[in-house]
Amino acid sequence: MSGRISRLVNKVVVGTIVMYLLAPTLVVVLYSVYPSAYMSFPPHSITLKWYRHALAQNELFLNPLGTSLLLGLTSAAIAMVIGTLAALGLIRAPLRHRSIWQGAFLAPILIPTLIVGFGLMLVFLRLHLLGTWWGLVAGHVTIIVAYVTQSVSASLAGLDPSVEEAAKTLGSGPVRAFFRVTLPQIAPGIAAGAVFAFIMSFDELALTLLLATPQTTTLPVAIYSYVQFDSGPTVAAIATILLVITLGLLLLLQRVGGLRRRTH
Amino acid sequence: MASVSIARPRRLLLMWPLWPQALLLFAFFVVPVLFIGFASLHDKTGVLTARNYLSFVMDPYNRAVIARTLLIGISTTALTLVLGYPLARAIVRGPRAARWFLSAAVLFPLLTSSIIRSFGWLVLLANNGLLNDALHSVGLPKVHLIFNSIGVTVALAQVLLPFMVLSLANALTNIDPAIEDAATTLGSPPLRRFFKVTLPMLVPGILAGSLLVFAIAISAFVTPALIGGPRAEVMATMIYTDATQVGNIGAASAASLILLAMTLMVVTLYYRVIFSESHDSSARPV
Numbered sequence: 001m002s003g004r005i006s007r008l009v010n011k012v013v014v015g016t017i018v019m020y021l022l023a024p025t026l027v028v029v030l031y032s033v034y035p036s037a038y039m040s041f042p043p044h045s046i047t048l049k050w051y052r053h054a055l056a057q058n059e060l061f062l063n064p065l066g067t068s069l070l071l072g073l074t075s076a077a078i079a080m081v082i083g084t085l086a087a088l089g090l091i092r093a094p095l096r097h098r099s100i101w102q103g104a105f106l107a108p109i110l111i112p113t114l115i116v117g118f119g120l121m122l123v124f125l126r127l128h129l130l131g132t133w134w135g136l137v138a139g140h141v142t143i144i145v146a147y148v149t150q151s152v153s154a155s156l157a158g159l160d161p162s163v164e165e166a167a168k169t170l171g172s173g174p175v176r177a178f179f180r181v182t183l184p185q186i187a188p189g190i191a192a193g194a195v196f197a198f199i200m201s202f203d204e205l206a207l208t209l210l211l212a213t214p215q216t217t218t219l220p221v222a223i224y225s226y227v228q229f230d231s232g233p234t235v236a237a238i239a240t241i242l243l244v245i246t247l248g249l250l251l252l253l254q255r256v257g258g259l260r261r262r263t264h
Numbered sequence: 265m266a267s268v269s270i271a272r273p274r275r276l277l278l279m280w281p282l283w284p285q286a287l288l289l290f291a292f293f294v295v296p297v298l299f300i301g302f303a304s305l306h307d308k309t310g311v312l313t314a315r316n317y318l319s320f321v322m323d324p325y326n327r328a329v330i331a332r333t334l335l336i337g338i339s340t341t342a343l344t345l346v347l348g349y350p351l352a353r354a355i356v357r358g359p360r361a362a363r364w365f366l367s368a369a370v371l372f373p374l375l376t377s378s379i380i381r382s383f384g385w386l387v388l389l390a391n392n393g394l395l396n397d398a399l400h401s402v403g404l405p406k407v408h409l410i411f412n413s414i415g416v417t418v419a420l421a422q423v424l425l426p427f428m429v430l431s432l433a434n435a436l437t438n439i440d441p442a443i444e445d446a447a448t449t450l451g452s453p454p455l456r457r458f459f460k461v462t463l464p465m466l467v468p469g470i471l472a473g474s475l476l477v478f479a480i481a482i483s484a485f486v487t488p489a490l491i492g493g494p495r496a497e498v499m500a501t502m503i504y505t506d507a508t509q510v511g512n513i514g515a516a517s518a519a520s521l522i523l524l525a526m527t528l529m530v531v532t533l534y535y536r537v538i539f540s541e542s543h544d545s546s547a548r549p550v
Binding site for chain 2: 010083094095115123138203226
């Protein structure tokens with residue numbers, strides 16, 4: 001009898017914690033289809049008017065979305081090349097203190113992006129590069145590149161280098177052996193790292209706030225400045241669109257199969 | 265190892281794939297941190313001074329900000345511990361069907377944008393938000409949960425809970441349920457069993473999860489900026505405010521380096537814990 005009660009209590013406790021985890025996101029989605037800006041229960045109808053409203057907002061939504069996508073794609077593409085090369089070096093090059101190199105290359109993941117952004121702001125101020133597009137890209141590449149390095153390193157570590165050696169022995173040149181043998185095998189790791197890097201860039205606020213100008217406002221910066229004086233349902237609609245984009249990318253990531261590998 | 269015998273110039277050449285990222289990290293990470301260090305030791309007119317650090321520790325407002333940052337770090341860690349344990353236990357020991365759903369629910373906050381999550385908490389916790397509406401409709405007084413440390417803690421613990429649950433679940437899978445069953449069979453009541461049998465074996469997991477949550481909590485920016493606002497400033501939001509005001513670059517620099525040092529210290533401890541643990545649990549060669 002007491003066993004049944006304690007099991008019930010346990011279910012209620014776990015259920016409440018799960019609600020706590022999901023609540024803020026669910027509230028945003030609910031708020032975005034709510035007919036009035038003032039939320040009260042139960043809803044009498046649902047509407048898509050806030051989405052129409054959001055899509056009509058060039059300043060708040062469409063322009064920043066374009067900037068965020070362009071910035072994310074540019075930075076992720078650069079990070080993909082640099083990070084993949086670094087992973088090849090970290091796993092394959094003749095290094096003396098391999099773990100120190102690995103630690104140094106993955107460290108940016110642990111450093112608050114605000115501090116990286118502030119330091120870059122000081123450097124760019126001195127060089128008169130503050131507010132330039134490529135300065136912003138440089139900042140984003142710096143904070144996301146380690147995600148690619150980590151993901152590709154994990155893929156490479158699981159590979160047998162003797163396969164590439166065999167290809168070379170059979171007469172392939174080193175470049176050809178790399179592109180025909182190694183690259184196809186680590187492609188999922190590269191893709192997963194690049195998608196994850198894009199998501200991190202797409203979500204970055206602190207560093208962008210310090211390096212961006214009104215002409216290079218990203219979506220998180222736009223939402224951040226808008227929420228300061230109005231937290232209405234239009235923001236909820238925008239946030240929901242953002243959520244769908246991120247979750248879509250994550251599903252893609254899982255199909256690519258990198259998520260499982262990286263968590264190990 | 266063969267790598268040691270290769271001559272230096274040739275080794276540097278073979279290391280070429282590392283150069284681009286090494287250069288990137290040097291130019292856009294090491295140099296900026298050096299710039300912060302330089303700025304932290306100079307005043308507005310460019311004269312060498314230690315005043316930025318001194319005033320950071322002496323000024324009562326700054327001291328309150330440091331205290332609030334640490335308090336939020338500690339209370340967030342405590343909250344994730346209390347909420348994380350039942351969840352980790354349900355994931356490791358619960359019915360198989362519930363495991364997948366619970367794991368997905370735990371990872372969900374990590375996968376949603378920090379700005380969306382904070383916005384959701386604003387809608388929920390604001391003075392005219394959903395929670396206060398619900399309290400009002402049943403005749404209870406309003407609670408103030410935004411623009412103070414409580415709201416920031418509640419919102420931070422939600423997104424950091426996954427780190428704690430993963431650490432605790434990891435530790436729990438290493439505990440044989442038979443040991444707990446044995447304690448019950450020998451007549452130990454559940455609470456006593458938890459404190460005498462389970463808890464001591466969980467210590468490495470608790471330590472690893474706590475250090476990780478604490479390190480991220482004290483350096484978080486988005487959540488305190490939106491939910492704490494200027495009335496509940498923490499070190500990260502204060503650095504941002506100072507960094508954007510011309511006269512306060514020195515103060516922002518000193519605060520940045522102090523925050524960086526604190527974060528790195530906690531992260532180093534975290535690596536010590538997980539490193540020594542993985543050593544203990546692996547079968548030692550004779």
